[in-house]
Amino acid sequence: MASVKQIQVTFDCAEPERVARFWCELLGYVAPPPPEGFASWDEFNRTLPPERQGSAFACSDPSGVGPRLYFQRVPEGKVVKNRVHLDVRVGTGLVGEERLAALEAECARLVALGAVRGRLLLADGDNESCLVMQDIEGNEFCLA
Numbered sequence: 653m654a655s656v657k658q659i660q661v662t663f664d665c666a667e668p669e670r671v672a673r674f675w676c677e678l679l680g681y682v683a684p685p686p687p688e689g690f691a692s693w694d695e696f697n698r699t700l701p702p703e704r705q706g707s708a709f710a711c712s713d714p715s716g717v718g719p720r721l722y723f724q725r726v727p728e729g730k731v732v733k734n735r736v737h738l739d740v741r742v743g744t745g746l747v748g749e750e751r752l753a754a755l756e757a758e759c760a761r762l763v764a765l766g767a768v769r770g771r772l773l774l775a776d777g778d779n780e781s782c783l784v785m786q787d788i789e790g791n792e793f794c795l796a
Contacts, residue, residue, distance in 0.1 A: 660720045661738065664730075665789050668709040668723035669693065674788045675721055677765050678740065681711040730790045739782070739796040747780065755783045755795045762795075 665671045676683055683693075690696040697705045707725045712718075742758045743751040752772075759769055762785065770784035770792070783795040 658719070660722050662722045662724060663791060664726040664728075665723050665791075666725060666729065667706070667789070668725050669706060671787060671789055671791075672709040672711045672721065672723045674765055674767070675723075676711045678762060678767075678787075679711075679713070679718070679721075681718070681721065682714045683709070683711050734792045737791070738793045740793060741796050743780065743782075743796060747775070751775075751781055755781065758795050759783055759785065 663671060672683060675681060686693045686696050690699075693709075700707075708723065710720055710722045712720045740758075743754045746754055755772075759767075763769055766788040768786040768790075770786060773779070773782050773784065775781045780796070784792060785795060786792055
């Protein structure tokens with residue numbers, strides 16, 4: 653029998669720390685402390701060659717349950733729809749108007765952080781309602 657593996661979800665982006673801090677707010681994740689001997693990440697970054705400064709950042713679930721998120725700077729911008737996206741489950745167990753209210757409330761909170769509201773997909777015979785959104789660099793995710 654295969655053992656369960658831990659995963660890390662990696663995002664390509666232009667501004668790793670900015671995007672990571674958005675996802676920390678969205679998910680209740682935390683950024684790691686700076687490396688030993690450094691008072692801040694800015695102080696650590698200043699020790700790196702210019703091309704590596706700010707090139708990556710991570711955040712993790714403080715409870716240790718969810719996957720680590722890793723953000724790496726890439727030179728190209730986002731061009732097309734993501735092939736993989738995260739479903740952020742804010743309406744679990746809710747149906748109908750109660751679910752829609754939970755999705756809308758979380759959407760409003762995230763828009764204030766810089767997210768962009770996409771389309772609302774209403775419940776059908778197979779799926780509950782969800783709300784398609786984009787993070788601060790255009791990566792799609794769903795509030796489900």
